[in-house]
Amino acid sequence: MNVLDRFYKGDKIALSKLISYVENQSTGYRKLLAQIYPKAGRAYRVGMTGPPGAGKSTIVDKLTSLLTKEKKRVGIIAVDPTSPFTGGALLGDRIRMQDLTTRDGVFIRSMATRGSYGGLATSTKEVCLVLDAFGKDWILIETVGVGQVELDVVNACDTTIVVFVPESGDSIQAMKAGLMEIADIFVVNKSDREGAKRVISELDMILDIRRKKGEWECPIVSTEALNNKGIDLLLAKIFEHKKFISENGVLEQHRKNQIKGDLKRIIELKVKELLDEKILNSFDIDQIAERVYKGEDDPYSAGERVLNKVNLGK
């Protein structure tokens, strides 16, 4: 039996192998994704983003525990940064999710960003698709601890949660513009610490200016993830948001926009691959550089000439 057949039978090792296959963009991975695509689209995807150490993993851990109590199958993707100098990565999110390791229906995968800078790894969306096709009901995605607002997570999820801590006051001011666009729910975690109330009221003020009738009103949930406080309320808000966007067509539109983005990304990547292959193999780039350096050519005209000679479609 090949790996895909085992995957369809619910084999966890096969699932894990397929994730690697997609993550490594191994030969033929597009064919694989095309094949499992019709099985996906059923999972509800929640993204968790926020500064380093805010408690994202701890929240994901506690949320998942609640979801499994309702017999939901949960996939978790936890992203941590790849070192730009060595290409290596230390993936430590599982430390906060130890109790979930052997829980029925739960599958956790750590991913290194591998050169992607938007808070997710290059293939996080594709891995999401694989988990979805495997039959997960919920997929929770934890981004790297980002200092600034990142859009990748919005393009990969249905509900986006931004986590702050009582110490985040200044950074909230600094990034208030972008935040409104990405957050569906705000969490102020570590509410056991001083300053939580202040951050909540600051957030509330910023949100108040933006609130529009008939639109989703982004709530602020105060949690102490470590003590499992406020997580039930957070889950209730997630369900509320899910219901809200499902009923008024926002989810449908959001997913269609994501498909457009995916299409663009898929084509761009393919074109880039073709270009790399064709241009680097059929043109003497060193010679062009030599001529440009000597003043016999310029890179703009040379670039045009090269592109005109490459037949990308063939």
Add this chain to the structure above:
Amino acid sequence: MERKIRILLAKPGLDGHDRGIKVIASAFRDAGFEVIYTGLRQTPEMIVEAAIQEDVDAIGMSILSGAHMTLFPRVLQLLREKGADHVLLLGGGIIPKEDVEKLEKMGVGKLFTPGTTTTEAIEYLKKAVSERRKEEKIL
């Protein structure tokens, strides 16, 4: 895309220090590996399950408690039971020489005792992983 070496580092048993394993984790990262660190007090069941979910090439266990003769065989057994014996099991700690020989005979890839440099471990891993990896039929 070049395939990264992925390794899970775990510390089973009840002894509470993770300084040593964190030093190794950083060295492996600097060697370009993707290191999944799962924390302290892991049971063999948790270690094997995490290794499966992360599709790692190898598991590295650090054992200082003296329980190596039960923990290593147990992890090997679980890997076999779950059909994951393609994963290479490695370890480190204070382990008497005769035990090292016994465990390596049972199927533990290599045991690094105090005095081994991280460079040796890295070189060993690179070689062992490239020998073990096999192409599987996906579609």
